[in-house]
Amino acid sequence: MQGMAPVGKLTAAGKMMSLSRTETFAAAHRLSSKSLNDAENKKLFGKCNHSHGHNYKVTVTVRGEINPISGMFMNIYTLQKYMQEAIMEPLDHKNLDQDVEFFASVVSTTENLAVYIWNNLEKILPSGCLYKVKLYESDKNFIVYKGE
Ligand code: NI
Numbered sequence: 001m002q003g004m005a006p007v008g009k010l011t012a013a014g015k016m017m018s019l020s021r022t023e024t025f026a027a028a029h030r031l032s033s034k035s036l037n038d039a040e041n042k043k044l045f046g047k048c049n050h051s052h053g054h055n056y057k058v059t060v061t062v063r064g065e066i067n068p069i070s071g072m073f074m075n076i077y078t079l080q081k082y083m084q085e086a087i088m089e090p091l092d093h094k095n096l097d098q099d100v101e102f103f104a105s106v107v108s109t110t111e112n113l114a115v116y117i118w119n120n121l122e123k124i125l126p127s128g129c130l131y132k133v134k135l136y137e138s139d140k141n142f143i144v145y146k147g148e
Contacts (some may be wrong), residue, residue: 013068016064016065018063022057024055025087025092026053026074056136057142059132060083089119091113110141133146
């Protein structure tokens with residue numbers, strides 16, 4: 001081992017970091033497109049054309065430079081508060097199709113739910129730091145959306 005690095009070199013200030021936090025929420029929905037008739041919806045969405053629920057898991061990743069004073073990019077509790085406002089309050093224990101205005105005209109697929117979550121977060125997070133929304137509909141299926 002060489003000698004210890006100078007103190008100033010120990011800081012990660014200015015380095016880009018990503019920070020992620022996961023929350024879970026329960027919501028009900030029914031997949032049905034207003035552009036299709038009943039038979040077409042049944043054929044396309046199968047059993048998902050019936051009302052059912054999911055325990056969703058969502059991981060939000062923000063990205064930015066480490067603040068040299070705090071040693072953090074963003075306090076994890078701050079990210080938790082943003083996720084509470086953008087995800088938990090509008091979605092947890094809700095019927096997506098009936099309780100969330102966005103889904104009055106948009107099919108409540110996991111893809112569209114990821115876009116809804118991204119849009120909500122983008123409105124309240126500091127500009128440019130939102131990097132990724134990873135949304136699990138089940139243990140086996142997930143969607144990744146990066147705002148593209
Ligand atoms: Ni479903």
